[in-house]
Amino acid sequence: MDDQDKTLQYLISVEKLAQEILSDRLEIVLLDKRRNENREALRNLTKSSESKCWLTVGSVIIKHDIATAKSLLEADQKQLDIDMNQIRSELKVKVNNLRDLEMQPPVPGLMLVPLSNTENEGLTNAGLFN
Numbered sequence: 001m002d003d004q005d006k007t008l009q010y011l012i013s014v015e016k017l018a019q020e021i022l023s024d025r026l027e028i029v030l031l032d033k034r035r036n037e038n039r040e041a042l043r044n045l046t047k048s049s050e051s052k053c054w055l056t057v058g059s060v061i062i063k064h065d066i067a068t069a070k071s072l073l074e075a076d077q078k079q080l081d082i083d084m085n086q087i088r089s090e091l092k093v094k095v096n097n098l099r100d101l102e103m104q105p106p107v108p109g110l111m112l113v114p115l116s117n118t119e120n121e122g123l124t125n126a127g128l129f130n
Contacts, residue, residue: 010101017098024091028084035080042073 045053045066053069055062064072096106115123 014098014101017094017101021091021094021098024087024094028087028091031080031084031087035077035084038073038077038080042070042077045070045073 048066050066052063052065055064055069055072092110095110099106
């Protein structure tokens with residue numbers, strides 16, 4: 001009976017973590033779609049010769065000047081980038097935790113981070129990296 005309880009708890013924890021991973025991936029897809037829509041809107045605003053435009057905030061439609069609309073969209077883009085990066089970093093940890101639960105080795109290269117500008121400049125100045 002004790003083994004059945006342990007097995008059940010193990011399966012519950014694996015399924016719960018797998019469901020969190022899938023929901024995080026869906027969240028990233030939705031945020032990316034919103035980011036692309038914002039990017040398209042910013043591009044249309046820069047091409048527009050109008051002085052005012054309509055914005056939707058929730059279910060309300062508001063008329064704003066172009067500069068305010070651009071600043072709102074750019075701020076939203078920055079926040080979306082921050083949210084997506086945070087979810088992606090949490091997703092890496094969750095994937096490794098799931099692989100630990102499944103007694104599999106971590107995904108090789110999953111936790112790699114790109115070189116910073118100063119590291120890249122140091123390697124370039126040392127002649128090691130061109």
